[in-house]
């Protein structure tokens with residue numbers, strides 16, 4: 001019998017997060033303010049607590065995880081590293097496929113790994129209320145859970161199409177005591193402006209971010225801050241606990257360095273969480289193929305240029321150096337709600353520019369086929385976002401079979417899909433189809449950002 005799971009005791013939970021920023025072969029470009037000059041950390045203070053801002057700009061490689069946070073993380077961490085022996089057998093592949101199972105968290109995904117940390121740092125600084133946006137509801141439910149643990153109020157702006165299609169995550173948020181409204185809403189100037197122009201809009205993460213930031217910075221009590229579930233450096237760093245645990249567990253499985261590391265990427269956090277600790281090995285000479293995956297309907301990394309762009313539609317955020325489809329992009333209503341953001345984390349974008357990561361895009365139908373094959377071999381029903389990683393895993397496992405190579409593939413199983421069964425139902429009824437973003441549409445979104453500052457392309461040419 002082949003071993004199917006590698007479990008770490010709680011005493012082995014990593015005690016520091018890994019920060020990739022100081023190890024990047026070429027340094028990150030800074031975020032810019034409205035005057036096109038780099039922003040100072042103080043300018044972020046009305047939005048985030050100082051503890052997180054310090055992490056955002058830190059050049060320390062290792063950052064200690066406070067004991068109280070470890071205590072909360074141990075409710076579900078360390079998560080299992082599992083081996084997909086049944087999928088391997090079905091595919092008749094010589095590849096060994098391992099996955100970090102982040103679906104075991106209370107909210108069902110990797111998102112609580114940073115949500116509890118953000119809630120904790122805000123609480124330390126006397127903040128009483130957090131606002132945020134959510135796509136499919138994974139992030140909103142993770143923050144609602146975390147705020148309920150720490151006694152904070154939580155307000156979630158949920159992209160309207162998901163609010164309507166996915167009532168169960170909204171009910172999860174309510175159960176954890178959060179208030180959740182569809183975005184665009186009448187509650188903010190940003191929301192009202194969009195509704196006036198596009199009353200039937202399905203909404204987008206870019207719109208919901210504008211609303212959540214506006215509510216945080218306009219609270220006259222000064223006790224509200226905003227919380228982001230991906231994209232920013234500190235969020236990606238909190239997720240590195242995934243890859244740091246995975247390294248210890250691969251050693252338990254007598255594996256050394258993996259050949260391929262895969263994660264789906266919306267804003268980039270679960271991918272980075274698994275991949276960044278392995279990228280450190282790659283920067284130091286190891287041969288690892290690192291693959292972030294995305295939908296062809298929202299091809300940020302594979303077709304979006306590396307540009308300075310806003311994180312939201314109302315242009316309230318700093319300009320970030322990132323792969324982007326343009327901040328006015330309104331994605332088609334595909335079911336992987338968490339992969340429909342127009343931008344990609346600057347840290348992930350820089351690894352792509354450098355050639356350290358090689359993104360791939362997958363069509364919706366291939367992703368559902370892969371998800372169903374996964375459920376029928378491995379058992380767990382995956383989130384539609386996660387199916388974009390599984391599609392790549394299956395492709396790599398078949399390639400290993402063709403090449404006759406014993407590859408070690410590791411991926412992040414970012415969440416279960418038990419709240420996303422409506423998408424599966426539509427797939428079985430034949431109501432879904434593939435969607436590739438038409439070039440003319442993409443060009444219109446890109447024209448809207450053509451006048452923004454252009455980032456310098458920094459790369460060593462080593463990869």
Ligand SMILES: Cc1ncc(COP(=O)(O)O)c(C=O)c1O
Nearest residue numbers: 138230266267268269270338415
């Ligand atoms: C299950 C799942 N996986 C992946 C993602 C993508 O987000 P990120 O790129 O930040 O990991 C999401 C976002 O909501 C998600 O819910």
